[in-house]
Amino acid sequence: xxxxxxxxxxxxxxxxxxxxxxxxxxxxxxxxxxxxxxxxxxxxxxxxxxxxxxxxxxxxxxxxxxxxxxxxxxxxxxxxxxxxxxxxxxxxxxxxxxxxxxxxxxxxxxxxxxxxxxxxxxxxxxxxxxxxxxxxxxxxxxxxxxxxxxxxxxxxxxxxxxxxxxxxxxxxxxxxxxxxxxxxxxxxxxxxxxxxxxxxxxxxxxxxxxxxxxxxxxxxxxxxxxxxxxxxxxxxxxxxxxxxxxxxxxxxxxxxxxxxxxxxxxxxxxxxxxxxxxxxxxxxxxxxxxxxxxxxxxxxxxxxxxxxxxxxxxxxxxxxxxxxxxxxxxxxxxxxxxxxxxxxxxxxxxxxxxxxxxxxxxxxxxxxxxxxxxxxxxxxxxxxxxxxxxxxxxxxxxxxxxxxxxxxxxxxxx
Numbered sequence: 001x002x003x004x005x006x007x008x009x010x011x012x013x014x015x016x017x018x019x020x021x022x023x024x025x026x027x028x029x030x031x032x033x034x035x036x037x038x039x040x041x042x043x044x045x046x047x048x049x050x051x052x053x054x055x056x057x058x059x060x061x062x063x064x065x066x067x068x069x070x071x072x073x074x075x076x077x078x079x080x081x082x083x084x085x086x087x088x089x090x091x092x093x094x095x096x097x098x099x100x101x102x103x104x105x106x107x108x109x110x111x112x113x114x115x116x117x118x119x120x121x122x123x124x125x126x127x128x129x130x131x132x133x134x135x136x137x138x139x140x141x142x143x144x145x146x147x148x149x150x151x152x153x154x155x156x157x158x159x160x161x162x163x164x165x166x167x168x169x170x171x172x173x174x175x176x177x178x179x180x181x182x183x184x185x186x187x188x189x190x191x192x193x194x195x196x197x198x199x200x201x202x203x204x205x206x207x208x209x210x211x212x213x214x215x216x217x218x219x220x221x222x223x224x225x226x227x228x229x230x231x232x233x234x235x236x237x238x239x240x241x242x243x244x245x246x247x248x249x250x251x252x253x254x255x256x257x258x259x260x261x262x263x264x265x266x267x268x269x270x271x272x273x274x275x276x277x278x279x280x281x282x283x284x285x286x287x288x289x290x291x292x293x294x295x296x297x298x299x300x301x302x303x304x305x306x307x308x309x310x311x312x313x314x315x316x317x318x319x320x321x322x323x324x325x326x327x328x329x330x331x332x333x334x335x336x337x338x339x340x341x342x343x344x345x346x347x348x349x350x351x352x353x354x355x356x357x358x359x360x361x362x363x364x365x366x367x368x369x370x371x372x373x374x375x376x377x378x379x380x381x382x383x384x385x386x387x388x389x390x391x392x393x394x395x396x397x398x399x400x401x402x403x404x405x406x407x408x409x410x411x412x413x414x
Contacts, residue, residue, distance in 0.1 A: 025365040038353035039395035050247040061280035074102025098260040105252035118143035122173035129366030185324020217326035313396030
């Protein structure tokens with residue numbers, strides 16, 4: 001293994017002591033779930049496919065000849081649909097020809113952007129905990145990774161403003177944010193985004209905003225896009241995808257939207273990654289973005305109900321937790337179930353499939369080793385509710401045995 005790859009693997013938490021690589025935490029926990037027959041609330045993929053009418057458009061496209069390379073920037077109808085959606089949601093006027101790039105999912109957009117904008121000697125700032133791909137992609141660019149903690153305030157997770165001000169310096173080239181936030185489910189407030197915008201303008205940094213869960217917010221929460229704030233349109237690239245919005249995660253249709261010079265720079269990298277792809281899926285997603293608002297509402301309402309079901313079950317089992325404002329996930333504090341033999345969330349997550357029959361993911365997997373955030377979140381685990389109701393009810397019934405095991409023995413009868 002080359003030294004460069006070792007650094008990338010280490011940043012992703014995939015470097016073993018012998019220099020080999022190990023699977024991501026998602027692959028590990030899914031494999032454990034399969035081996036033990038556990039209800040898999042670890043990896044965030046839907047149990048059900050997206051709307052049939054969207055899938056039929058893709059199937060028809062395959063049969064009628066959309067099977068070769070599409071244009072490198074994406075087909076025109078999809079770029080126009082993305083631009084129109086951005087106008088509706090943010091009021092921003094987007095040029096579909098110059099300011100939209102279709103990518104192989106949001107992760108490719110992030111990879112191409114980081115490779116385009118950051119390199120050795122630069123710093124990329126993310127929130128922490130962070131989606132695990134961020135650390136590996138930053139390492140690939142050669143830049144240094146700096147983090148700003150999200151702190152549990154008893155109700156939700158919020159940006160530490162003092163840490164934000166300290167972390168963003170003249171060396172900061174890119175600020176990468178994620179809202180609604182994976183793994184915590186926090187929806188960044190307008191005030192939090194204003195603080196990030198102010199810091200970005202102070203040091204002339206580019207902002208990448210990962211908004212793949214933009215439509216999946218609950219309880220009347222509002223998703224704000226930092227690109228719409230004053231002074232941010234010329235320095236922000238907004239990244240999203242169809243996978244979460246329409247439960248079509250395997251199609252890998254994502255996009256980047258931003259000022260033409262930044263999109264041109266990302267395109268110059270993206271053309272040597274996949275060049276293009278998803279030919280029959282692109283016309284289907286173009287129609288979905290144009291005509292699929294009712295489907296989005298239906299999914300959001302269904303997820304809200306399943307979120308509430310899982311929250312009730314976790315609380316009944318004895319977990320403290322944060323009610324997520326968005327995404328697929330609930331973060332829960334496993335402290336009541338920890339012991340000398342199971343000292344933290346990582347050990348708890350690896351024990352749970354064997355002992356209880358439920359899979360989750362430790363939140364520490366989304367933290368940098370040695371950071372100040374990692375110890376604070378060491379007892380926490382993440383469960384997904386993007387599963388069918390029967391899977392959730394099975395998991396809840398099994399988790400209830402944790403409560404029974406943790407309860408003190410009944411007093412002997414007189």
